[in-house]
Amino acid sequence: MTDKTVWVVEQGEYSDYRVVGVFSSKENAQQIAYAINARPDGKWNTNDPATVAEWTLDPGVHELRQGFTPFLVNMREDGTVERCDRWDISGYELAGYVRMWRRQQAPAYRGNTDKPDILQALIWARNNEHAVKITNEHRTRMIASGEWASDGAKVG
16 A cells, blocks of 8 residues: 655644644745745744644554554664563554664663664554564564664665
8 A cells, every 4th residue: 555645834842732734745835834934034043933744644544444554663782672561552653663672872771782773663563472573573584784883774
C-alpha cells in the first residue's frame, strides 16, 4: 500500500497550537506559510511563525484492518531484544518509524557499555514475535548496508 502525503501548515505551540490548513502539495503549503510569516511592515514573523509539516494520510488504517497493532521494539546490533511492548494507539506517530538510537552519543549513556546504540522501531505487527521478526529484518539490512556503524557514519 502506497502512503499518500498531505502538507500541513501549523502555527503555535502547546495550547495555542493550530492547523492553519491542509494542502495537496508542499509548494502550496509553503506559499501560505510564507504569506503568514511575511508581515506587512516587511519584517518576518518570528513570534508565532507558521511551519510546514508532511503528514501521512490515513496512517494506521490499513494495518488495523489487517489485524495489526503497534509495537515498540528496541534491538541491539547482535539481535538482543531489550524491549518489545505493545504500544497504545494514539495520534502520535501512527505511521511508525525505524531509527537508530545513538545512546552512546548522549551524555547520560556515554561510556556505559551496558547500554550500546540500538535500533528502535515503532512498527505494526500481529504479536510480539512478529514485531521482533520485522525489526530483525530491518537490523540485518542496516548491518549489511553499513548503516549500523558505531560512529553513526555509513560504512563502505
